[in-house]
Amino acid sequence: MTSASTSQTVRADGRAPDELRPVTITRNWLDAAEGSVLVEFGRTRVLCAASFTEGVPRWRKGSGQGWVTAEYSMLPRATSTRSDRESVKGRIGGRTHEISRLIGRSLRAVIDVSALGENTIVLDCDVLQADGGTRTAAITGAYVALADAVTWGKKHGAIKGGKKVLTDSVSAVSVGIIDGTPMLDLPYVEDVRADTDMNVVVTGSGDFVEVQGTAEHAPFNRTELDVLLDLALHGTSELAIIQQLALDEASR
Amino acid sequence: MTSASTSQTVRADGRAPDELRPVTITRNWLDAAEGSVLVEFGRTRVLCAASFTEGVPRWRKGSGQGWVTAEYSMLPRATSTRSDRESVKGRIGGRTHEISRLIGRSLRAVIDVSALGENTIVLDCDVLQADGGTRTAAITGAYVALADAVTWGKKHGAIKGGKKVLTDSVSAVSVGIIDGTPMLDLPYVEDVRADTDMNVVVTGSGDFVEVQGTAEHAPFNRTELDVLLDLALHGTSELAIIQQLALDEASR
Amino acid sequence: MTSASTSQTVRADGRAPDELRPVTITRNWLDAAEGSVLVEFGRTRVLCAASFTEGVPRWRKGSGQGWVTAEYSMLPRATSTRSDRESVKGRIGGRTHEISRLIGRSLRAVIDVSALGENTIVLDCDVLQADGGTRTAAITGAYVALADAVTWGKKHGAIKGGKKVLTDSVSAVSVGIIDGTPMLDLPYVEDVRADTDMNVVVTGSGDFVEVQGTAEHAPFNRTELDVLLDLALHGTSELAIIQQLALDEASR
């Protein structure tokens, strides 16, 4: 993703069009969770907690297979103006549901549920500060928390057998076209200006798990779609390395 | 989409891999709605009602712009076994929210809200019978109901000025890879078997409005993605013709 | 109900005061439901689906008796102006509850729950288009769907023993006094003008299951009540014949 035309565009935060924001992954941010990560994509800050429990929901009992699910939420003042709590409103909004389901599907794509055995891992992704890309940061961080929870499960004997539970890693990034220029990892100010906005979830080996492209202002053609997919693959290949580096560090 | 390899595959309902199910669009199925369509994709049957009201929600007043939104729902016995009503459960599920939002976004992609003026059109898409592809049938039918409601608005003087309100048509279709074969317009039995499942929303001129691809069982690579997109574009180009034919018929 | 005085009144739709609207009962409107009927009383159109499941709610287990219940609902654009969905509002209105309970009671009046055995039949009555008399059309159609579901249960061995499950048929009709004239089967325009409005549920053998009379504008006396009951019995005797004719047709 280094075409002459885009390399000269200057973004508000000084990045090149194909450059990620600074990404940091802090493991073990919580004392009690079996896996926990504070992930930051620039100013976007998401706390991902993995809760490991033996047993599975009733509909899965006796299957020999585990279950991984996720819940996404945003603190009321994660955004520039305060929004009402969903617990106070008494109902969960469509956007929250949609993102929770996306995170869960993305993680299940790299889990071998038979190797996990009848155990459940719930990923809570709470956005502490939102500046665009909260769902992609959540997926990227949740994978690391999930990996730690799987390690915990093996260490504590809840996951039996030597089979590999995680078949691959998974990360996600947003891409969009702004004033004709395809850009990687959009902060809020870019997100609202994008004509086309795409969230792409990719495995460590470079295959797609989810492709969600939306024409915000104008439909997009096949060429634009191809450029955006290239850009996304470039971003997730970098994120996969950052995830691996974080997992290579000894736990505190 | 007529490669030698796929043309010989036999589907349970006798279709070729790149063939749509029989599609019928019955306009004016309701007496009172400003636009209404009973759309059928094979056994999938969706009632799309467009309600035109003058005025817009409070947050849009004074903008000179209109608003189009959609609500999707499924009757309890649309499916092979009965499911509980969301009104009885007291909460709307994530899937319902997600599809309602998708339909709304798809229609707004082809509406010029300034030309619509401060009017609101609500599309109710109620699935009477579900056999896969309910969201794609809903989008395809809702566009026709929307077109009729726009015509109503012009005829009754609520939409003023000669500007074109609909900038293009829009339709949607599902595609998936089953046992290695890419297939168009999946009924329920195929949908549950697909490795990859994609819903694609396309304008009449062939641009993308939404691309939502999900790896159900195994991540998919770039080549598979490309084949699926080709297949989807083939399907939506046929749907665009069917929509136009329906709209060309004189209303009763 | 052919007194000289009323036979000369002209109704807006050309009917005589003691005449039903055109009634049509289309069986097997759905592919999957164990019984399903699209019933029409003039423009009022209700989809009645009967879902047969083996087993009964917990409180009835071990009783040897079955259970029949009903849920009534209206699509948002069934009416001349759109109304909000109860699933979106998060609560079911009093009117919906009241009619669901009425339909359930009416059907249970003709079911021998011991002959049904420990099976449950749920009747979903969804109003697709409303023009007065939706609850009476729902009861009339639901009976036919119920009869089909009972036949299904016998054919599939879920209902054992040769005992008659349905002890009688049941249908319902509305009656009212408009400008001093008692009238049968009121469409919406007549319903809102009626001084007294009565819904009467009657068995095939002519006994009452429910009598619900309400003084909308002025209390009514004993004579008026008697005339309305006569008129209702006249209507339900015709409906019983229409139900029987529908059931006599071979299923597709």
Next chain:
Amino acid sequence: MTSASTSQTVRADGRAPDELRPVTITRNWLDAAEGSVLVEFGRTRVLCAASFTEGVPRWRKGSGQGWVTAEYSMLPRATSTRSDRESVKGRIGGRTHEISRLIGRSLRAVIDVSALGENTIVLDCDVLQADGGTRTAAITGAYVALADAVTWGKKHGAIKGGKKVLTDSVSAVSVGIIDGTPMLDLPYVEDVRADTDMNVVVTGSGDFVEVQGTAEHAPFNRTELDVLLDLALHGTSELAIIQQLALDEASR
């Protein structure tokens, strides 16, 4: 209602078949309410509070007409075993809705909303102890509380003009057929045994406001219906006298 056959039947509480339970109406049971009555039909005890407020709901503003509405509820331990609170369950049951609506309609039948002017009266009917006939006791007591609230409104100048606000009185009673004998004012033990159960709301001048008859176990014929209506009219004529006597007493 004094046929030889029924006068000899002995009821569990020693009453004749056509005899009301002891009825007491205690006015001004609350200090603050504009009208309040503790009404007792035997052991059934309902607190009826009328709240008078100037102004009407938005949809009625400018009409010059007032509004009367009612809410019915039951304390958790009003019954022989405790039932869960609807506030705890988070939703109002169908039965509660149905009875609230019935009470409201019954009272509106004797109110001249134009004479009331743009004022609202809300009747809260809370069942403190339930032993059958709670809805009929509620209507009977609520009328007296309503009358007191109307008097309050006139005295405090909120109701202007000399027009009569209450056009008649209204009371209600239950009747049923038990083992072939028609009986008046059923306590719980009789209510559960009744084949047919009817609640009848009647004005002081003897006209019907509501007739709600339900076949609990077996459909009923025209003759039975007629006998029950006679019995109900006999009961409500006595209740009308008891209401008048209560209103004739000087307020404390």
Next chain:
Amino acid sequence: MTSASTSQTVRADGRAPDELRPVTITRNWLDAAEGSVLVEFGRTRVLCAASFTEGVPRWRKGSGQGWVTAEYSMLPRATSTRSDRESVKGRIGGRTHEISRLIGRSLRAVIDVSALGENTIVLDCDVLQADGGTRTAAITGAYVALADAVTWGKKHGAIKGGKKVLTDSVSAVSVGIIDGTPMLDLPYVEDVRADTDMNVVVTGSGDFVEVQGTAEHAPFNRTELDVLLDLALHGTSELAIIQQLALDEASR
């Protein structure tokens, strides 16, 4: 609490600052409840019903221990102006929750759950009329209803063994500082004027179960706190006697 300074203050209702309102406790106000009390603190009137059921919630099964819990609620017209029902609003307010929990904790402080055995007693405290001190009246009355329910449990063999179930009595009273004068048992008019408001729950032997002091308008110092605690202990010692007198009366 008989300091010279306070004994001369005249309260609106003629009481001395350290004087309770007239307190009456009417037992067996309901026919069916295992214990029931109508308690009055002046105009404040609370119906306390104790429901005894054998068995305990699932999380307590097999523990050999019983459970006591409470629910507090207020009728809509208990107050000087009508408030909306929580069942209608669909959610329980924070104040209701808080007081329900307080009553439950207060009663559990004097219950030996092992002596109670695996039985559950639910206390429903419904405020029929509110004039300040509803939570303290509720606790005081609920104790008496609880004592009657325990007696019922022993008499009917549900509570086995001779161990004492109630280890002490418990009552509660409010105190506050108004214009510099500490006062006991505040009615509504005093409550709203108090700078500091405290609810104190005390056992029959004079120990504290709960102390809840709140600075309504100005923080309070240690001396004021001490004076209020003295005053509260004076009040609860009187309430303990009134409770005992009520329990000494033979049940009807």
Next chain:
Amino acid sequence: MTSASTSQTVRADGRAPDELRPVTITRNWLDAAEGSVLVEFGRTRVLCAASFTEGVPRWRKGSGQGWVTAEYSMLPRATSTRSDRESVKGRIGGRTHEISRLIGRSLRAVIDVSALGENTIVLDCDVLQADGGTRTAAITGAYVALADAVTWGKKHGAIKGGKKVLTDSVSAVSVGIIDGTPMLDLPYVEDVRADTDMNVVVTGSGDFVEVQGTAEHAPFNRTELDVLLDLALHGTSELAIIQQLALDEASR
């Protein structure tokens, strides 16, 4: 609070009975909030965000007075085992309501609402990790966030006039008696073992705002109450210093 008997007690974390856990207050933890603090009492970690908005709720308009309110919540994995989200359950629990109200009252005790003018400050206190004392940490941190929001309001001209908005500081601490020893600032392991548990809210000048003492296992006497109050005042005097030190640091 340095009596010989308690100074020798060894707590699990090595503290003396009258010693606070390490307390840290990190200001400006969020970029967008007008005031924000990450407060830590040992392992308890609460994010307090103050949102300043011009204007007040409708019921306060035209009063010239501002409004301060608070919402408390806990992330699902703040605790040692995961708890369900209140947004998913669809209702806010009693404990959450109770603590939200307590925080709001505590802050309002040190705010001069007239000096604040018609502005609203909402404090969101989200517990990221819970190890006892979450409500006291929340109050202590929220005060600092509130102070920053007030400074913001003055700097941006929303708070007019030179009057002091904050009349004092406020902090809170828990105290309890464990095995006969009064202890300050209880972590979770001590909290569950405490016989008596008290939360005390105190101003910077040493006056009480709230005193909430609860006998968890055994009622407590006056002497115990006095010792606990002494201990609490000792703790809050230290917290007041820590708050001031945090506020003295220059903002980043």
